[in-house]
Amino acid sequence: MSDDSKNVPRTVSVLVPTPSPVPYTYALPDGVSADPGAIVQVPLGPRQVAGIVWEVGDNGNDIDPAKLRPVTTVFDCPTLTPDMRRFIAWVSRYTLSAPGMVARMVLRAPAAFEPEAPVAGLALTDERPQRMTSARERVVALAAESSPMAWTRSGLAHAAGVSLSVVDGLAAAGTFEAVTLPPTAIVAPPDPNHGPPDLHDSQARAAEALTGDIQADRFAATLLEGVTGAGKTEVYFEAIAAAVSAGRQVLVMLPEIALTQAFIDRFEARFGAPPAPWHSDLPPKTREKVWRQVAEGSVEVVAGARSALFLPFADLGLVIVDEEHDAAYKQEDRVYYNARDMAVVRAKLADCPVVLVSATPSVETRHNALEGRYRHLRLDRRHADAALPDVALVDMRQNPPARGGFLSPVLLDAMAQTLEKQEQSLLFLNRRGYAPLTLCRVCGHRFACENCSAWLVEHRFRGQLQCHHCGHHEPVPEACPECGTFDHLVACGPGIERIAEETLTHFPDARVIVLSSDMAGGVKRLRLEMEAIAKGEADIIIGTQLVAKGHNFPLLTLVGVVDADLGLANGDPRAAERTFQLLSQVTGRAGRTGRQSLGLIQTFQPDHAVLKACASGDAEAFYAAQLAERERGRMPPFGRLAAVIVSATNRPDAEAHGRALRAAAPSSSDITVLGPAEAPLAMVRGRHRFRLLVHGSERADMQAYLRAMIATAPNPRGSVRVAVDVDPQSFL
DNA sequence: AACCAGGAAAAG
DNA sequence: TTTTCCTGGTTA
Numbered sequence: 001m002s003d004d005s006k007n008v009p010r011t012v013s014v015l016v017p018t019p020s021p022v023p024y025t026y027a028l029p030d031g032v033s034a035d036p037g038a039i040v041q042v043p044l045g046p047r048q049v050a051g052i053v054w055e056v057g058d059n060g061n062d063i064d065p066a067k068l069r070p071v072t073t074v075f076d077c078p079t080l081t082p083d084m085r086r087f088i089a090w091v092s093r094y095t096l097s098a099p100g101m102v103a104r105m106v107l108r109a110p111a112a113f114e115p116e117a118p119v120a121g122l123a124l125t126d127e128r129p130q131r132m133t134s135a136r137e138r139v140v141a142l143a144a145e146s147s148p149m150a151w152t153r154s155g156l157a158h159a160a161g162v163s164l165s166v167v168d169g170l171a172a173a174g175t176f177e178a179v180t181l182p183p184t185a186i187v188a189p190p191d192p193n194h195g196p197p198d199l200h201d202s203q204a205r206a207a208e209a210l211t212g213d214i215q216a217d218r219f220a221a222t223l224l225e226g227v228t229g230a231g232k233t234e235v236y237f238e239a240i241a242a243a244v245s246a247g248r249q250v251l252v253m254l255p256e257i258a259l260t261q262a263f264i265d266r267f268e269a270r271f272g273a274p275p276a277p278w279h280s281d282l283p284p285k286t287r288e289k290v291w292r293q294v295a296e297g298s299v300e301v302v303a304g305a306r307s308a309l310f311l312p313f314a315d316l317g318l319v320i321v322d323e324e325h326d327a328a329y330k331q332e333d334r335v336y337y338n339a340r341d342m343a344v345v346r347a348k349l350a351d352c353p354v355v356l357v358s359a360t361p362s363v364e365t366r367h368n369a370l371e372g373r374y375r376h377l378r379l380d381r382r383h384a385d386a387a388l389p390d391v392a393l394v395d396m397r398q399n400p401p402a403r404g405g406f407l408s409p410v411l412l413d414a415m416a417q418t419l420e421k422q423e424q425s426l427l428f429l430n431r432r433g434y435a436p437l438t439l440c441r442v443c444g445h446r447f448a449c450e451n452c453s454a455w456l457v458e459h460r461f462r463g464q465l466q467c468h469h470c471g472h473h474e475p476v477p478e479a480c481p482e483c484g485t486f487d488h489l490v491a492c493g494p495g496i497e498r499i500a501e502e503t504l505t506h507f508p509d510a511r512v513i514v515l516s517s518d519m520a521g522g523v524k525r526l527r528l529e530m531e532a533i534a535k536g537e538a539d540i541i542i543g544t545q546l547v548a549k550g551h552n553f554p555l556l557t558l559v560g561v562v563d564a565d566l567g568l569a570n571g572d573p574r575a576a577e578r579t580f581q582l583l584s585q586v587t588g589r590a591g592r593t594g595r596q597s598l599g600l601i602q603t604f605q606p607d608h609a610v611l612k613a614c615a616s617g618d619a620e621a622f623y624a625a626q627l628a629e630r631e632r633g634r635m636p637p638f639g640r641l642a643a644v645i646v647s648a649t650n651r652p653d654a655e656a657h658g659r660a661l662r663a664a665a666p667s668s669s670d671i672t673v674l675g676p677a678e679a680p681l682a683m684v685r686g687r688h689r690f691r692l693l694v695h696g697s698e699r700a701d702m703q704a705y706l707r708a709m710i711a712t713a714p715n716p717r718g719s720v721r722v723a724v725d726v727d728p729q730s731f732l
Numbered sequence: 733a734a735c736c737a738g739g740a741a742a743a744g
Numbered sequence: 745t746t747t748t749c750c751t752g753g754t755t756a
Contacts, residue, residue, distance in 0.1 A: 016743085017745060024744040045743045045747060063744055101745080334745090 248317020
C-alpha cells in the first residue's frame with residue numbers, strides 16, 4: 001500500500017433510508033472491507049441505520065472528507081446479488097422515488113442481518129446412566145434410533161413423552177452431551193414428488209410449456225389464463241416443482257396473504273410442506289428467520305404479499321403472480337408501485353421465468369399477451385364435474401322488486417327453487433351495513449361524516465352510523481339533529497344487512513349467513529362460517545366482495561348479483577374492468593357440484609357492454625371493448641408513465657419539485673404539476689392524463705380529499721403525489 | 733420568560 | 745424518513 005492511499009480515506013457509497021436522490025458516502029475504517037451489496041450499519045444524523053453498500057471507492061459525489069463518518073458495522077450477512085441491486089435501481093427510477101427508500105423496503109427485517117444464533121442441542125454419547133428407569137429407557141431408545149441426529153432438549157422430551165427433568169438428568173449423567181445445532185429451518189423443504197397431480201390435457205400442455213421455461217433457465221413472461229376451476233394452480237405447481245428440482249428458489253405472490261389458507265393447504269398437499277410466508281403482519285421472529293434464510297438460499301419457496309418482491313433471494317429461479325389483476329398488488333404510499341409489473345422486471349433482471357395467473361386478466365396484461373410480449377397459455381375447460389353456471393341479466397325495469405325491496409321476482413323465484421332442491425344460494429352486494437345513506441324525511445338532513453364528508457352508513461346490527469372512509473362512528477340518533485323530529489329518519493339504498501332482512505321476509509325458515517369483512521369475531525369467526533357453509537349448514541349466503549375471493553362454496557348452485565350497476569358509475573376509469581372481474585369471480589363461485597347452476601345479475605342497464613359480456617361469458621368481447629376505449633382516448637393509452645404533483649399548500653417548491661421529477665423521469669412519461677385549485681377540476685374533467693392514475697382515487701382518503709377540495713376552498717393537507725401506472729412496453 | 737405547534741432544513 | 749432547528753404566536 002502506498003503512502004498516498006494511507007492518507008486518503010477509503011470510502012463507500014451507501015443507500016440510506018432518506019429521500020436523497022443519491023447514496024451517501026461513508027469512510028471505511030482500516031481493516032474493514034465491504035463489497036457492493038453488503039449490508040451495513042451507518043450513522044445518519046443522530047441515529048444508526050441499516051443501508052446497502054452501493055459503490056466502493058470514489059463515486060464522484062465530492063463530499064468534504066472532514067464530513068465523512070465511518071461505517072459502524074459491516075453485517076455478517078449474504079451480500080445482495082447484482083440482479084437485486086439492479087432491481088433497486090430500476091424500481092427507484094421507474095417509480096420516481098429515492099433509491100434509499102427502495103432499499104428501505106429490502107431491509108425490512110431489522111434483526112435479520114446478523115447470523116442466527118445456533119440452537120443448543122443434545123447428542124447421545126456412549127455413557128449410560130447407572131440407574132435406568134423406564135422413562136430414561138424411552139429417551140435413550142429414541143435417541144439411539146435417530147442417532148447420529150441431535151435433538152433439542154425440549155424436542156427430545158416431547159418426542160419421548162417424558163418431562164424435561166428426565167432429559168436433564170440424562171444429560172447430567174453424561175448420556176447426552178451438549179452440541180450446537182444449525183438454526184432450525186423455518187419450513188421443511190418442499191418435495192416436488194410428494195403429491196403428483198392428475199392433469200387433464202390442456203393443463204398438461206400448459207405445465208409442459210412452463211417446465212420447459214424452467215429448463216431453458218432464462219427470462220420468459222407468461223400469462224396463464226383459465227376460468228375459475230380450470231386448474232391453474234395445479235399447472236403452476238408443476239413449474240414450481242421443476243424449479244425446486246433444479247435447486248432454484250421460487251417466489252409465489254398472492255394478493256392478500258392473510259386470506260390464503262386455502263392456498264397453503266393446497267401447496268402442502270402437493271409438496272408435503274408449507275411455503276415460507278411473507279407479509280407485513282408476520283411476527284418479528286418469523287420475519288427475521290424468513291429473510292435470513294431466503295438470503296442464504298435455504299428457503300426454497302416463499303408465498304408472500306407484494307412486499308415479498310423485495311426479499312433478497314440468493315438464487316431466484318421462478319416468479320408466480322397469482323390473481324395478477326388484483327388491485328392489492330398496488331402500493332399507494334411511499335414508493336408507488338404495482339407489484340405485478342415489478343415482478344416482471346424482477347424476473348427479467350434475474351433472468352428467470354415469470355408467470356402471471358388469472359381467470360380475468362387485467363386489460364394491460366391481456367394487451368401484452370396479445371402483442372406477443374407475454375406468451376398466452378389458456379386452460380379452457382373445467383374439471384369434468386364442474387360446469388360453468390348459466391348466467392343471465394335481470395332487467396330491473398321489466399322486473400321491479402316489491403316496494404321497499406331490492407330483490408326482483410325473478411331472483412326470488414330462483415332462490416325459492418334452489419331452496420326447494422335443498423341447494424345453496426349466494427347473494428352478492430358490494431356494500432357493507434344496512435343502508436349507505438340515512439336522511440330525515442322531514443327536513444332532508446343527510447348524515448355525513450364530520451371528518452371527510454362521506455355519507456355515514458347505517459349498521460343496524462350494531463346500532464351505529466359508520467364512516468367507511470375514516471372509521472368514524474356514532475350511535476344512530478332517535479331524533480334528527482337538524483330539525484329535532486323523532487322517528488322520521490329513513491334508510492336509503494341497500495346494504496347486505498338490509499338484503500338479509502328482505503330475504504328473511506320471503507324465506508323465514510331459510511338458514512341465512514351474512515358475510516362481510518367487518519363481521520364481529522374477525523377472521524376466526526369467518527373461517528368457522530365458511531366451514532359451516534361448506535358442510536351445508538346454510539341455505540342462503542349474503543356477502544360482500546369477500547365472497548368473490550378465495551373460498552369455494554362446493555354446494556352453491558345459484559348466484560344472485562343484487563346490484564351490478566353499483567361499481568359501474570363511480571368515476572373510476574377502471575370501473576368497467578373491475579366490475580367484469582368481480583362479477584366473473586362471483587358467478588364463478590357456483591357450478592362446482594356438477595348440477596345445473598345459475599347466475600342472475602340484476603341491473604338497470606341490461607344493454608351495458610360490460611354486463612352483457614359478463615352474462616355471455618364472452619371475455620373476448622369485453623377485452624376488445626376495453627382496448628377500443630383506449631384507442632378512442634377515453635382511457636389513456638398504454639406505454640406511458642404519468643405522474644402528477646398536486647400541491648395542496650401552494651408551496652413555492654412544488655413547481656421546482658415537479659420540474660426535477662420531469663427531468664429525472666423516463667422520456668416516455670408525462671408529468672404535470674397542478675396547484676390546489678386546478679387539480680381536482682382537471683381530474684374531474686379528465687383534461688389531464690391522470691385519468692390514468694385514477695388508481696389514486698381508489699384510495700378512500702384520496703377520494704375524500706378530492707371531494708373536500710372540490711366542495712370547499714383549498715385545504716392545506718400537505719403535498720400529495722399521486723403517480724404511476726403501467727408502462728408495459730418498457731419492461732421488455 | 734417559558735412553551736408549543738408547525739414548517740423548513742439537514743442528514744455523508 | 746427521521747430528527748433538529750427555527751419561527752411566530754401563545755400562555756404564565
